[in-house]
Amino acid sequence: ITDEDLYQLELERVFARSWLLLGHETQIRKPGDYITTYMGEDPVVVxxxxxxxxxxxxxxxxxRGMRICRADAGNAKAFTCSYHGWAYDTAGNLVNVPYEAESFACLNKKEWSPLKARVETYKGLIFANWDENAVDLDTYLGEAKFYMDHMLDRTEAGTEAIPGVQKWVIPCNWKFAAEQFCSDMYHAGTTSHLSGILAGLPEDLEMADLAPPTVGKQYRASWGGHGSGFYVGDPNLMLAIMGPKVTSYLTEE
Incomplete structure (x- = not known):
């Protein structure tokens, strides 16, 4: 899964054609507020x-391909490239070119804006997609919205992103990081994923009221000295983790 040719194919087939999560609307409340991030390996301004x-x-x-904005976040009326001073408005349109008449007399600025992505939101989450022919975000998310609804907008005040920018550089293929959040629930009930479990439980239940998922059917796959699996136990806990359809399938006689 770390083959370079495969990775380049993933950038083209997955990252360039999928709806990618870029941030939350509360990070850019006012006109001109922005964050910078990546879509695959492509740097973008939101x-x-x-x-x-x-x-x-x-x-x-x-x-000349330089970064238009070099800050992680802020507020701007326009973005000016520090190399030769080409300026873009907050929509990404090229609006000013120094010495345009002398150096670029035939330049049509409308044709020289950066590539723009499709943008849609779901409960405050900002998604973007380079593919003009991709399905809309609601269709793309499908039944995954069941899990997102557990965590988002659970009160009238809605969801708010914690201010600030934190970055980690992980020397691994992107799938290794993704698999840490989907391969098992060994640590889910006690540490980093506990809030996600609690959010999906009925309001009148506590973790202490649930039977540990250690009985019933077991689906297990092992690789690299570690395993993952689904343990069928308390229906309330299963519903929070796996959703209604999977829970119904695994518990049917």
Missing amino acids: VRQKDASIAVFLNQCRH
Whole structure:
């Protein structure tokens, strides 16, 4: 899974054609508020517009390919490339070119904006997609919304992202990091994933009221000295973790 040719194919087939989570709307509350992040290996700017919509565009100047914005987050009326001063508005449109008449007399600025992505949101989460032919976000998320609804907008105040920027550099293939959150529930009931379990439980239940999932059917696959599996036990706990359809399938006689 770490083959370089396969990785390049994943960038083209997966990251370039999927809806990718970029942030939360509370990170960019006011017009001009922005964050910078990545879609695959492509740097992008995510910025709130004057009409409250959100724009996502490639963070790369069309002149010499330099970064348009080098900060992690902030507020801006425009973005100016530090190399030759080409300026873009918050929607990513090229609006000013120094010495345009002398150096680029035939330049049509409307044709020289950075590549712009499709943008849609779900309960405050900001998603973007390079593929103009991809299905809409609601269709793409499908039944995964069951799990997202456990965690998002659980009160009238809604969900709010914690301010600030934190970054980790992990020397691994992207799938290794993803598998840490989907391969097993060994530590889910006590440590890092506990909040996710509790969010999916009925409000009148506590973890102490649930039977540990150690009996019933077992589906297990082992690799690299570690295993993962589904242990069928308390239906309430299973419902929180696996959703209604999977729970019904695994518990049917």
